[in-house]
Amino acid sequence: MTSDTAVLTLAGRPLPGLRGRVRQLGVDTGYALAGFPVGVAAFVVVLTGLAAGSGLLVVWVGVAVLAATLLAARGFATVERAWLPAVLGTALPQPAYRHPEGRAVRRLTTPLRDPQTWLDALHALVRFPFAIFCFVVTVTFWAGALGGLTHALWGWALPDPSRDPGHDDLLEVLGFDSTPLTRIALYTALGLLFAVLLPFVVRGGAVLQATVGRALLTSRAATQAQIGRLSEGRDAAVAAEAVALRRLERDIHDGPQQRLVRLGMDLARAQRQLDRDPDAARSTLGEAAGLARETLEELRALSRGIAPPVLADRGLAAALAAIAARSPVPIELSVDLPAERLAPAAENTAYFVVSEALANAAKHSGATTCEVVVIAAGPALRVVVEDDGHGGAVQAPGHGLAGLADRLRAVDGVLTVDSPRGGPTRLIAELPL
Structure with a gap:
């Protein structure tokens, strides 16, 4: 025992x-x-x-x-x-x-x-x-x-x-x-x-x-506590990865997979129309080409959620600016980071915190504006995402905020959610550098 x-x-x-x-x-x-x-x-x-x-x-x-x-x-x-x-x-x-x-x-x-x-x-x-x-x-x-x-x-x-x-x-x-x-x-x-x-x-x-x-x-107790924190972090990382994979599977099934099925049906229809009605076939092929472009854009969006190239190439500030530019909700972005790049784990975690928080705000909060503040203060990186939506966000198991909390816990970080009914919603993530 x-x-x-x-x-x-x-x-x-x-x-x-x-x-x-x-x-x-x-x-x-x-x-x-x-x-x-x-x-x-x-x-x-x-x-x-x-x-x-x-x-x-x-x-x-x-x-x-x-x-x-x-x-x-x-x-x-x-x-x-x-x-x-x-x-x-x-x-x-x-x-x-x-x-x-x-x-x-x-x-x-x-x-x-x-x-x-x-x-x-x-x-x-x-x-x-x-x-x-x-x-x-x-x-x-x-x-x-x-x-x-x-x-x-x-x-x-x-x-x-x-x-x-x-x-x-x-x-x-x-x-x-x-x-x-x-x-x-x-x-x-x-x-x-x-x-x-x-x-x-x-x-x-x-x-x-x-x-x-x-x-x-207390030295033995401190060692046991560190082992316990590492075990919790490992379990949290596994749980966050499982949630992310399930969400990716669902997004692929509901989006690109359905579009590809329709694309296959359109191409088969164009093949049948090619001999008896070339004009109809050209119209169907045009629709198929547009559908292929939409599917490609959706796959690119999903790939950005997995491993955005701009984050690896240009750093956290550029990646956050790209998120803000794509967001359907107007974003006020403030980033204060040191000149040197942060550790990859810190950058990835901060990016996904902001990405998930903005996605939740766009889908569920009814917000008209969001404010994102990312600042490196001493030994910690502080990420604050606040929107003026109707509030009521909770860390329910299996949902996005719970996945964020697990991802942060995997790097010894902490997620705080302040979302009273009627809003606003304020997410604060702190992770060590």
């Missing part, structure tokens, strides 16, 4: 400005302070459980001990994963553990057969020194900052080194005279230094510890 991965869809974003930095400092501090007792408990429980379970395997009791230990490690890992998005500022995939199934013995050994639970146990052991380091650094810098900045309020309670020869402070160790004012000045300056360094040091320790957790607790 394989594990699936649920991927979070919303990524955390660091808050800007002073308020965001203060909040991040609070999150990092809480993570460091809470991580120490949790790390100690996890280390003790997992190490003890693994040692006891391994020693008791000869009498089979160790299997239950190891299973319980791995479940405990899973619990500690769940606590750690809850902290990671806030500390790292990004959403992370969550692994799906194996579910117990089968008879009692097989259900008991489920944690032992799940690779992620062993990674959880490894994290409990590896994390321990990082948790100690992060805790010590955080407590030290907080104590130095708060203690130094408030020394003027509580320093009077300490023995005065200038009056008590048995007590030396930092100033006397450094060879300076120790007076109340110099002590306040020195410790306030040190407190200010600690306060300035505090956010950076605490942040560094928290990120170090969180990176260890991310590597052991």
Whole structure:
């Protein structure tokens, strides 16, 4: 049984400005302070459980001990994963553990057969020194900052080194005279230094510890998520291709095939008329020639829908201009692309998105005008097609919009349809470059 991965869809974003930095400092501090007792408990429980379970395997009791230990490690890992998005500022995939199934013995050994639970146990052991380091650094810098900045309020309670020869402070160790004012000045300056360094040091320790957790607790889930996305993309590409082939078959059957049947009948009729009525035969041949031209034009139109030559020869902008020129609905076209050609997959997908959207608008929406905007913005290509029709477009299975969504999903793209009743209809396709 394989594990699936649920991927979070919303990524955390660091808050800007002073308020965001203060909040991040609070999150990092809480993570460091809470991580120490949790790390100690996890280390003790997992190490003890693994040692006891391994020693008791000869009498089979160790299997239950190891299973319980791995479940405990899973619990500690769940606590750690809850902290990671806030500390790292990004959403992370969550692994799906194996579910117990089968008879009692097989259900008991489920944690032992799940690779992620062993990674959880490894994290409990590896994390321990990082948790100690992060805790010590955080407590030290907080104590130095708060203690130094408030020394003027509580320093009077300490023995005065200038009056008590048995007590030396930092100033006397450094060879300076120790007076109340110099002590306040020195410790306030040190407190200010600690306060300035505090956010950076605490942040560094928290990120170090969180990176260890991310590597052991979410890396496998991220790999599974990538595999899942690739599988979905492959399935979407197959589905889109099947829909396109069925539509092509239907278009050929309803168009060129019917015209060719009629063309054959006209030619047979002209052959019969040739001897007894040459004028009628010439008229029939003229009709047949016109029908042949119409069939050729229709076949060319279908071929443009499969692999338009202008797209391969001149690029996406020229191909879109050709679509706009042929469209029965007036098109307002705006294209903003880099000077270099885009990847073939991106160009083909964007072309078919615009072509299908305009075809749907001409056939079903009753639109009087359409607007097409294609822009390469950063790492993504954004395609927007909007018409002023009556709306109501939906991504029904087996229809054009569903095929577009599958085609986009095959290249890790996304299709958004906004088409309320009464219009307008707005299609937004985003695909990576």
